[in-house]
Amino acid sequence: MSTRAFAAHSATTPLSPMTITRREPMPSDVEIEILFCGVCHSDLHFARNEWGMTTYPLVPGHEILGRVSRVGNKVTKFKVGDLAAVGCLVDSCRSCSSCTRGLEQFCLTGAVFTYGWPDKHSGGMTYGGYSEKIVCDEAFTLKVPTNLDPARAAPLLCAGITTYSPLRKWGAGKGKKVGVVGLGGLGHMGVKFAHAMGAHTVLFTTSEGKIADGKRLGADEVIISKNADAMARHAGSFDMILDTVSADHDLNAYLALLKLDGSLVVVGAPPNPQPVNVFSLLMPRRNLAGSLIGGIAETQEMLDFCGRHNVACDIELIRMQQINEAYERMLKSDVKYRFVIDMASLKG
DSSP, X not given: OEEEEEEBOSSSSOOEEEEEEOOOOOTTEEEEEEEEEEOOHHHHHHHTTTTSOOOSSBOOOOOXXXXXXXXXXXOOSOOTTOEEEEOSEEEOOSOSHHHHTTOGGGOTTOOEESSSSXXXXXXXXXXXXXXXXXXXXXXXXXXXOTTSOHHHHGGGGTHHHHHHHHHHHTTOSTTOEEEEEOOSHHHHHHHHHHHHTTOEEEEEESOGGGHHHHHHHTOSEEEETTOHHHHHTTTTOEEEEXXXXXXXXXXXXXXXXXXXXXXXXXXXXXXXOOOOOTHHHHTTTOEEEEOOOOOHHHHHHHHHHHXXXXXXXXXXXXXXXXXXXXXXXXXXXXXXXXXEEEGGGGGO
């Protein structure tokens, strides 16, 4: 079926309207009329081929929330009219050791990502959520708590799970001191989740202008990371620090703040290798780790957690036709804290 979309046609041209083809729903498929799609920095990286792996035309978008419009005859979890969501993954082998542990993002034979990835159904590439509709296997489609604002819930499908997963794995909760580095699209969700989990939550930012917002979002303390004295006062005191910054910065400054067996978990992706002083890890014993989104079951767990705790993203709603302007503003960090596209704008 033909579907209206916005696509990048090269690394240097603006995104523009395009008609794409989606498969008709198969027995296990869910067809979703997309209501809202979040704008992730990865969308921009892919659209401009900054990671050297883009195939054009590219339809970005992996923070997809909408309403079920059709279901295959073997679908059991969804019915027409339900809210449903699709995140960063639309398929995997489902049988390797990673998949059977619910870690489909680390599928050993190759996870299928929501856009820009080989699509076994079409023989081309997957197309993302900057479009009217998407068809996804029920196994990779997620249920959305009905008490959440759908527009504010859309970015949970990437920004939410990217921060929720490491906080859960590394034990953020009551009695723990947890730091979050950076207050952007990821960082503001890290603060919200750490607070909702019951941790003593500390935000690290380079901007004094973000102190009030950090506290509004749930930080118990805000530390200006450029202030060496303020940083030194917290040396050796953190159980975990979640680093969401994608610019080059000093990891050793944060490793020094961890207590014995504390962990610095990186979810941002700086453009250059970041030097680490091995003594930051040896004395005392500390961990440096990374994390990539989450599996399907954990993403559903995250959405359910958000429903119980009324956690959602702070957003700025835009029209589809504003996407190129939004990309430029995103590069300047001129958004609090996630752009979300109102997909009704694609129709007129």
